[in-house]
Amino acid sequence: MDKFTTLTAIAAPMPMQNIDTDKIIPARFLKTIKRSGLGVHLFDPLRFDADGKEKPDFILNQEPYRKAQVIIAHENFGCGSSREHAPWALLDFGIRCIIAPDFADIFYNNSFKNGILPVRLPRAVCDQLIEDSKLGGNARVTVDLARQVVVRPNGEEISFEIDPFRKHLLLNGLDDIGQTMQHAPSIDTYEARNRQTQPWMPSTAV
């Protein structure tokens, strides 16, 4: 996983609520056994018409937002399915940060596992950042994870909250399986105790 430290980038405004995972990546594109290559299908129903041609009014089909690395949206971003294909598609397109008033829980979790930073900020702040982002390439936003601030194009800093453990993993690009493996003795102890206290737990062996 790539680490996330500081990002200065073009932000794409997507002032919509409930941007669901079927919009981010429809089910027909989930039939892959790889993590890569999904960027071409990102936001397929919003981005392309029935003939596969780009819809010119969609933000990511416009310059300079084709190169956006940040998306700013409204409430409940990423609701719906647990498909990690959603953050995979965003990442493959180049998106490293999403700013919204709130996120669906599973999508929020999945983002961190892929080096994408989801930032929760109040709706009024998101609306301000959306206005900034309409200025395009001359108005880049900076996201500084170490300092937990979003810097507006005018230099104003807005701080955000983030769980310290997730921040640590993301800043260092750490694989959390490796982190958990360091606690293997605790897992062994837990399992040994469970065999005593819950002897009825059956095996799933078919």
Added chain:
Amino acid sequence: MSASRPRTLFDKIWDSHVVERLPDGTCILYIDRHLVHEVTSPQAFEGLRLAGRPVRRPDCTLAVADHNIPTVGSRIPSDIKEDDSRIQVETLEKNVKEFGVPYIPILDVRQGIVHIIGPELGISLPGTTLVCGDSHTSTHGALGSLAFGIGTSEVEHVLATQTLLQNPAKNMRIDVTGTLGFGCSAKDIVLAIIGKITTAGGTGHVIEYTGDAIRALDMAGRMTVSNMSIEAGARAGLIAPDQTTFDYVKGREFSPKGEAFEQAVAYWKTLPTDPGAHFDTTVMISTADIAPMVTWGTTPGAVIPVTGVVPNPEDEPDEGKRTQLRRMVEYMAVTPGQRLTDLAVDVVFIGSCTNGRIEDIRAAAAVAKGRKVAAGVQALVVPGSGLVKRQAEEEGLDRILLEAGFEWRDPCCSMCLGMNPDKLTPGQRCASTSNRNFEGRQGQNGRTHLVSPAMAAAAAVMGRFADVRQLV
């Protein structure tokens, strides 16, 4: 947390599964049961392979292919016509073999949708933690299992460590009181709940469903309610285990037997929420406010009673919401003020992890009996598992449905999300017993209205949405 403090059902399951609390409060949470399917697991097994890691507890893991399987014709994996679907199924079969994971083959009568077969086989048990790379894992909460959907990275994490890194959720209680009205079902309860609390109402929470209306539901109904917790934004739903639960679990293939079962029940009886336990949020709902429900828009929260009319987006004061409502009206090709019973349907889908159990098929057959599917309507019934299908056939439900003009298919997720060939064509309108009505969910530019099985059967025979209370 001290043992004397009153705890919720969620608190109790959580506390008993914390392996270690890390300094910042994040917990290593033990996972008792891990269900695996073909769509969200290939990259996880690939990750294990690259890191040289084994599956820690194959005996706590069960795999099945359910999303990509055809519902007509040959079910032999190598016969699946779409290359990418076939590759996903074959990849799962290769991975379970390589990693020694128990697997239910497609041709086994026990194959079915992962959230149908977990409870049906006795894999899902009260008081356990259960995960699957699928958001509708919330279904298993109906048995009092803390069950939630995870992404593929977390699937890999559970395969490797049998744990997850988690922070505790907040407790939400939804209390449903009263006697459910004639013609109403568990699906109408949960649609009414989502209509009330919205699709983000449960975000960050685990919902415990309480109240006499929930207690009165059979296990199938409880699973329908808990299944759609995720549509209310909650990762998990819970219903306290009671005698209905114990009777359901007893005697299933994988559930504890004899003395072990009695020991388990004694433990399960300690799980219900203590009097006075704290809920961060409480919502009260009366069955008096629940009628047969139909969604009209493209989120499950856009739902009204079948007797209602499509709302006017211009009445919405918030600009963002107004924009979304306008888009829903346009996409769904409905008009403000229009009666739902004036909307004609092209397709009816009865099935999915929400409503693919035997009780759901009985409800549909009761409406279909002696009637005919309206001209021009395609009506599919897709049992949730091979065992559900077999039981329905033993009860003669397949004959009733076939005589009425329904198609009787083989088990799969099918048209819930259209990863197999069952999907809507652009512009088609569908009465569906599934769980999501997002744009394009059942096929590009398809229009989905979520309903109960009885309401779906009513739409099939009337050719339009109809109040099932006038048909039964």
